[in-house]
Amino acid sequence: MALSRDARNFAAEIRNHDWSDAPWRLDRAGHSRADDTKAGPDALTVEQTRFVKTNVMWVVGQVLSNQDPNFDIYEFAEACGLKTTTASGRKNGGIAAGIRTDTYGRALRPGTWDVDPDEVLTTAASDFYHLADCEHFRRGWQGTPLQWFPIGAVPPRWAPCAHCFPAGQS
Ligand SMILES: [Zn+2]
Numbered sequence: 001m002a003l004s005r006d007a008r009n010f011a012a013e014i015r016n017h018d019w020s021d022a023p024w025r026l027d028r029a030g031h032s033r034a035d036d037t038k039a040g041p042d043a044l045t046v047e048q049t050r051f052v053k054t055n056v057m058w059v060v061g062q063v064l065s066n067q068d069p070n071f072d073i074y075e076f077a078e079a080c081g082l083k084t085t086t087a088s089g090r091k092n093g094g095i096a097a098g099i100r101t102d103t104y105g106r107a108l109r110p111g112t113w114d115v116d117p118d119e120v121l122t123t124a125a126s127d128f129y130h131l132a133d134c135e136h137f138r139r140g141w142q143g144t145p146l147q148w149f150p151i152g153a154v155p156p157r158w159a160p161c162a163h164c165f166p167a168g169q170s
Helices: 005-016 046-067 073-079 093-097 135-140
Strands: 119-123 128-131 146-150
Touching (some): 005 046, 046 073, 073 093, 128 135
Antiparallel strands (some): 119 128, 119 146
């Protein structure tokens, strides 16, 4: 799955910026310490620089992930110029763990620890759609990919769950 145009562009800016003296220099987007005639003596270590850049990647990745169910945080981190494997060559689970998610692995709404209250959930195999906190749905969920829609814009192939939407409202 290729990154969206927005994701590629955000990654390109994060990658392009030299974060190593970020606490000391206001020097616009695309700053490069190598070309900075006023570069001071202070710079972060390689590890500290990676931490700053990783945090920036996660903050932007949270928004992109919330907007796009197909967003891949690993592809994005790589595009930002970050390594996504551990020393032993495995996929580094810490990269995905930096995104705030609900129990289904969906990215939470930017700036909050909440899911979108106006969304309902279902799966391709299900006949019904549900509110995000429906215990009935959560217990029956087999880990298959979720689909979600704004309330009121659910395709007619799904009917409202009777637990979430007692008769008369939907
Ligand atoms: Zn339900």
